[in-house]
Structures are given as structure tokens and as C-alpha cells.
Amino acid sequence: MSLRLNYSKANPKAATAMMGLETYAGNAIKDKVLYELIKLRVSQINGCAFCLDMHAKDLLKLGDHGDRILLLSVWHEVPHLFTEQERVVLELSEAVTTISKGGVPKALYDKVRGHFSEAEYVDLIMAINTINCWNRIAISTGMYPGCFN
Structure with a gap:
């Protein structure tokens, strides 16, 4: 794989817009x-x-999360590693990311709302959409781990 272009140099205004979204979601x-x-x-x-490389490293910086990183793709099968709140958010993340497959079912919405307010629900959707957007930028421009080193 080779980097096709540096999106932020090719279009600084688009990069600034994306960073605005990231700043909102991160806060x-x-x-x-x-x-x-x-x-x-x-x-x-x-x-x-x-993004996998970047965010796995970011999560490791936040503490001892090696097992959670290794088993995240099968989080359904390891309930002891993820809190109920995390499990609900992971389920929502999957539903929003693959939204064309079945939307966000009412039962899932209700589960999420059992842990989060309406405003927090919107914030979760914004966070999920933000990383989806970053993924699409990275994949479309040929970004790979270490490509900017």
C-alpha cells in the first residue's frame, strides 16, 4: 500500500472541518x-x-487494556472484559457503522437510553460518525500505519 496523498495538505479547509468534528466528539x-x-x-x-494502529496505541496509553484490544472484535463473547455501558456503546457503534443492514433498532435505542441521556446519545452518534469519517478519509487516501513518519 502506498499513500496516495496527504489529505490535510491537499485540502486544508477539509482537514480543518474534520478536526472541528473530532474536537467536538473528543470533548x-x-x-x-x-x-x-x-x-x-x-x-x-x-x-x-x-486508525486501528493509532487508537490501539492511544488506548494502551490510558492503562492496561491489552486484553480488551485483542478481544474487541469478539466483545460479545467476553462479557467480563467490558462493562454493560461499554457493551451497549459497542453495539450502537456496530449498528451505526453498518446502518444499511438494519438501522438502529428501537430495542437498541432503548438500551442505550438506559445508560445515556438524549444529549449523550447524540454525542455518541457524533463520535461514531466522526471515526467512520476518519476511516473513510484514511482508506480513500491510502493511509497506513507509519505513513507520515
Whole structure:
């Protein structure tokens, strides 16, 4: 794989807009571990190596999360590694990322709302959409781990 272009140099205004979205999402999700779990799970689904590498390292910086990183793709099968709140957010992250497959079912919405307010629900959607957008930028421009080193 080779880097096709540096998106931020090719279009600084677009990069600034994306950073605005990232800043909003990063400030809105107070639990930084939860935010990194969202980024990792969505990046797994989308197959974004650049983002997987970055956010796995970011999660490791937040503490001892090696097992959670290794088993995130099968989080359904390891309930002891993820809190109920994290599990609900991971389920929402999957539903929003693969929204054309079945939308966000009412039962899932209700589960999420059992843990989060309406405003927090919107913040979660914004965070999920932000990493989906980053994944699409990275994949479309040929970004890979270490491409900017």
C-alpha cells in the first residue's frame, strides 16, 4: 500500500472541518477509554489499519487494556472484559457503522437510553460518525500505519 496523498495538505479547509468534528466528539465523550473503544471497534469493522494502529496505541496509553484490544472484535463473547455501558456503546457503534443492514433498532435505542441521556446519545452518534469519517478519509487516501513518519 502506498499513500496516495496527504489529505490535510491537499485540502486544508477539509482537514480543518474534520478536526472541528473530532474536537467536538473528543470533548463530548468524557470517558476517554470508551471513546477509544468506539474508535477501535468502528475501525475494525471498516478495515482501517491506520486508525486501528493509532487508537490501539492511544488506548494502551490510558492503562492496561491489552486484553480488551485483542478481544474487541469478539466483545460479545467476553462479557467480563467490558462493562454493560461499554457493551451497549459497542453495539450502537456496530449498528451505526453498518446502518444499511438494519438501522438502529428501537430495542437498541432503548438500551442505550438506559445508560445515556438524549444529549449523550447524540454525542455518541457524533463520535461514531466522526471515526467512520476518519476511516473513510484514511482508506480513500491510502493511509497506513507509519505513513507520515
